[in-house]
Amino acid sequence: MRVKDCAAPYRPAAQTTTLSALIDTVLGYSLGQEILANLIDEDEQVSPQNLRDRLRVAIRAGALPRLTPKRLEKLQAALELGRQLYVEETPLGEALDTPDKAVAVFNCIAWEPTEKFAIACLDIKHRLLCCRILSSGTATQTIVHPREIFSVVMQAGGTRCVIAHNHPSGSTEPSQDDIELTRQLLDAAKVMDIPILDHLVVSHGDYMSLRATTGLWTD
Incomplete structure (x- = not known):
């Protein structure tokens, strides 16, 4: 008989709580915990960075099937807004000499x-x-x-x-x-x-x- 490890699977609690709250704020619904749970297998260990990466990829790919198209569109817009606000783009014509x-x-x-x-x-x-x-x-x-x-x-x-x-x-x-x-x-x-x-x-x-x-x- 196979004995399963009884230790609780690792969950990045603080990171999950923060991301969940942000998702809920964007959507106006309490769906954050459910969305994040679907990105992690039951017994999987996942780092905060990995969780953010998975969420980013899922939003861009539209791979969040439990969301309506309108709610998915809101998350995609929030992701793009964050990118444009915090990832500065170098203007064409600028010299890249260092x-x-x-x-x-x-x-x-x-x-x-x-x-x-x-x-x-x-x-x-x-x-x-x-x-x-x-x-x-x-x-x-x-x-x-x-x-x-x-x-x-x-x-x-x-x-x-x-x-x-x-x-x-x-x-x-x-x-x-x-x-x-x-x-x-x-x-x-x-x-x-x-x-x-x-x-x-x-x-x-x-x-x-x-x-x-x-x-x-x-x-």
Whole structure:
């Protein structure tokens, strides 16, 4: 006979209470606890960050079936309002001549629960022409091909670029795969004569510059 662990499953009580209250305020109904409970399996341990990520993904995807379309629309509007209020967008034409300036462009992926790869296309004076998300992956991996990068830069009329991807884990430490990908892209950049100025790893408001922390640009 299988004996089930009698310990109560972990619940991030304070986080759940806060999110539940915010949901109830937005909807005008007491549905927050039920919505959050549907995001967590019965015996699952989940962190506050993971719970926020799941809620964000579910709202964006409309994966909250017990909500009416109108209530779902309210949550989606609240999510977008928060994003626009707290994620500052870098204006086109601004010079990205330091990692601190460049990283602000990639706030659009910094809190994503899955890995995304993005590019900022620049002119000869390092002024921002556009920012594009090139690929989306899993919670631990995303894949991008060199032709996608340089095609976007040329279409934008750019002459150089900064690339970035996010780590949903919260760590900005580049993996060995990140370093190898950067090496391959830098080799391709030399052939295309389109310099990659930096590769940033971003996560939850923090970042790491591979140019500043590796010797890849001096090889």
